[in-house]
């Protein structure tokens with residue numbers, strides 16, 4: 001099974017996203033792979049209404065680890081749970097970069113989600129400067145270690161998903177070559193083992209994934225799925241990626 005996930009980021013409006021959800025419902029046929037969409041918070045209840053029974057799952061792009069209380073502007077795990085969300089992104093590079101989310105804070109989010117039975121999709125990835133300095137392995141190791149080592153005993157490939165998204169490939173049109181992505185993901189499996197985490201976690205690739213490169217990426221041994229930004233915002237291209245085998 002592969003996992004095909006669409007991260008809509010801060011795009012659309014509630015009405016435009018209803019149209020997109022309906023188009024996805026009409027054009028996407030779920031086969032043996034898992035299909036997930038991550039709309040903005042304001043569209044999650046619409047995702048529940050429109051996608052229920054289609055086999056397409058939905059999730060949130062962010063969550064706060066506290067149960068409830070004085071956290072103005074935030075959304076809790078129990079709020080998400082009531083909308084039928086089964087998944088939640090954690091630690092997307094845009095959250096790390098623009099909102100300064102620390103490894104410890106991200107680990108708290110993962111813990112809170114897992115305690116409620118939601119599946120975190122935990123994102124890691126290096127910047128271009130870090131890649132050029134040749135420190136990809138140590139950057140990824142630090143991102144994994146600082147959030148996940150305290151949870152090592154609870155993570156399995158059923159309750160947790162990892163996403164490798166090289167920051168230089170996100171929204172830039174530059175995709176890591178399938179070979180490069182596969183090699184880095186093999187390295188990540190080595191890091192997981194070193195840190196006492198399960199080696200067989202699902203690992204998604206993200207960063208300018210599109211219909212044209214989906215099959216080449218997904219055919220690689222260590223690439224278990226795709227986390228798709230821009231190309232998930234049109235039902236046709238998202239549907240084409242869900243049908244990656246036929247291309």
Ligand code: PGA
Nearest residue numbers: 170171207208228229230
């Ligand atoms: P992109 O975004 O496909 O537009 O590069 C991927 C992501 O950030 O999840």
